[in-house]
Amino acid sequence: MNKLIQGLSICFLLxxxxxxxxxxxxxxxxxxxxxxxxxxLFDDTPKHKDNFISLAKAGRFDSTQFHRVIQNFMVQGGDVFTKEELPAEKWPTIPAEILPNRFHRKGMIAAARQGNNINPTRASNGSQFYIVQGRTYEELELTTDFPALQKAVLQYVQLESQRPLKEEYNRLYAEQKLDSLMTLLLSKRDEIAKSLNLTLTKNYTPEQIEAYAKMGGTPHLDREYTVFGEVIAGLDVVEKIAAEPTTREVPNSPVLMQVKVERISKKKITQQYGYRYPEVK
Known part of the structure; x- marks a missing residue:
């Protein structure tokens, strides 16, 4: 009986x-x-989460910089391997964990990487990350496939019936009134798509459309980079970093970072920062 009680106690403790x-x-x-x-950091991108935590616990992020800053786009930092003087060809990478439910709205944390031409698997840099700032988007702009629209317009304006549109397009382009030109193209999108029997739109969920309209972000990076975390406090700090004067995207005055991790209850995180964890199904 005592052994049974002890066994149950051990199970309960486990x-x-x-x-x-x-x-x-x-x-x-x-x-x-x-x-x-x-x-x-997100549990559904475990390789990126574990890697970031490991680097942070070891203090390897400390004294790295936000070394690439683009206003209305993102702030990038965490270049551990340059700090440690590791040759670029030896920099470790992380297999991509690109998920459809993780998109680039403002405040998201994602992994930097090399371009598709030399990195077709979209593997992430082993340390560098960026925090999304971005801008807001109207639904029409967000859901338009601009490369496809641009190609279709050049075909559409060759029609004799579209001579006035061609003249207006050429005028705006010659005057470099690019905002007006974009407005013109967007207003003609559905008309062109119907006339040429083309699809000129991209699919976004209602959640994405609302987030990009209200909070903003960088939607053109979706499905291309691994999004593995989220800022839950301090977006004003991100804004200040993004506003730093730069030379070739490098802040004129270094913005150094120190990174620490602490394991605390999810309840406390929700209470202090308002972050809501997804319900376990």
Missing amino acids: VSTLACGQNKDYLITISTRHGEIKAI
């Missing part, structure tokens, strides 16, 4: 330990001279 572990998460703190950025 179950309790596992349950406690599942109810905790890593809170990421990125400290800069502009303030702190708080973030969480």
Whole structure:
């Protein structure tokens, strides 16, 4: 009987330990001279999450910089391997974890990588990450396949019936009134698609359309880079970094970072920062 009770007690402790572990998460703190950025990393991108946490725990992110900054686009940093003087050809990579439910709305954290021409598998850089700033998009602009539309327009304006459109297109282009030109093309999108029997749209979920309209982001990066985390406090710090004066996208005054991780309860993260974890089904 005593052995049975002891066995049940051990099982209870194991179950309790596992349950406690599942109810905790890593809170990421990125400290800069502009303030702190708080973030969480996603469980459904485990390779990227584990890699980031490992680098942070070892202090390897500390004294790296946000070395590439583009206003209304993103801020990029965490170049551990250059700091450690590791030759570029030896930089480790992480297999892509690109998921349809993870998209580039403002505040998302994603992994930098080399281009498709030399990196067709879209493997991520082993340390560098970027935080999305971006801008807002109207639904018509967001859902338009611009390369396809541009190609279709050049075909459409050759029709004799579209001579006025061709003249207006050429005038706006010659005057470099690109915003007006884009407005013109968007207004003609559905007409051109119907006339030439083409599809000139891209599919976005209602959630994505709402997020890009209200919060903004960089939708053209979707399905191309691994999104593996999210800023839950300190977006104002991201804005300040993005506003740094730069030379060739490098801040004139270095924006150094220190990164720490702490494991705390998900309940506390929700209470303090308002982040809602997805319900387990």
